[in-house]
Amino acid sequence: MPYPDKLLADDEEVVRHLHPHWLTLVRPVLLFLLVVGSASFGAALVPPGRQQGIYRLVIVGLAVLLLLFLVVVPLLRWRTTHYVVTTHRLLFRAGILARRGRDLGLSRITDVSYTQTLWERVVNSGTLTIETAGDGGPTVLHQIPDSDRVQQLLNVMVEEDAERRARESAGYIRGDEDWPPRDGWGSTEVL
Known part of the structure; x- marks a missing residue:
């Protein structure tokens, strides 16, 4: 039911x-674009070498944490407010x-x-x-x-x-x- x-x-x-109102979703969407773009740019700037994979993994991990708190939580809050x-x-x-x-x-x-x-x-x-x-x-x-x-x-x-x-x-x-x-x-x- x-x-x-x-x-x-x-x-x-x-x-x-x-x-x-749907405008409450604009900020999380803009933050999503900003975090993904920044993480992609940051991962591309990591110089080649033995530690390149670890640095990129750290950047992706930080991006995922930011996305969780800045995007997923507000989207869930909007969806669960009735x-x-x-x-x-x-x-x-x-x-x-x-x-x-x-x-x-x-x-x-x-x-x-x-x-x-x-x-x-x-x-x-x-x-x-x-x-x-x-x-x-x-x-x-x-x-x-x-x-x-x-x-x-x-x-x-x-x-x-x-x-x-x-x-x-x-x-x-x-x-x-x-x-x-x-x-x-x-x-x-x-x-």
């Missing part, structure tokens, strides 16, 4: 699954070996805002700040692709969740099988 489907309840569906909007909650998961996560029920979300610098507007990225009912403080999600639309989506999902809960509680109280009422009250149109 693919991630995040294994985390979902029976009546829950994924609305949007995101990773941090922002998932479902019909019932917002899920955040991050971490390669040690993991951290947070689940925010849509019913607990009181405010969703986003901020973008000029550069983030150009590349369509931003920071989401999600306020919830409780003492946990705001949840801040950085480098969210299409942050303004994700903010709008979350606001719509919060409203739909409130309407769904109202229908469920009213239907349960009344015992109505025929919900929503035919008079048009409680319309469930999506913008």
Whole structure:
């Protein structure tokens, strides 16, 4: 079962699954090119002789270590960071070996805002700040692709969740099988 489907309840569906913005990968790619180019150039500069193989092996070993820390770790960090909007909650998961996560029920979300610098507007990225009912403080999600639309989506999902809960509680109280009422009250149109 693919991630995040294994985390979902029976009546829950994924609305949007995101990773941090692709620009977070630009630096590791540029560092990859720089390290490989420098290691190749350095290996070519090693003078011929008995120690040439050892020197080249040391250069390759250093390049591999640099690639591991400067390229592979950031790529894995990007790949293992998930922002998932479902019909019932917002899920955040991050971490390669040690993991951290947070689940925010849509019913607990009181405010969703986003901020973008000029550069983030150009590349369509931003920071989401999600306020919830409780003492946990705001949840801040950085480098969210299409942050303004994700903010709008979350606001719509919060409203739909409130309407769904109202229908469920009213239907349960009344015992109505025929919900929503035919008079048009409680319309469930999506913008």
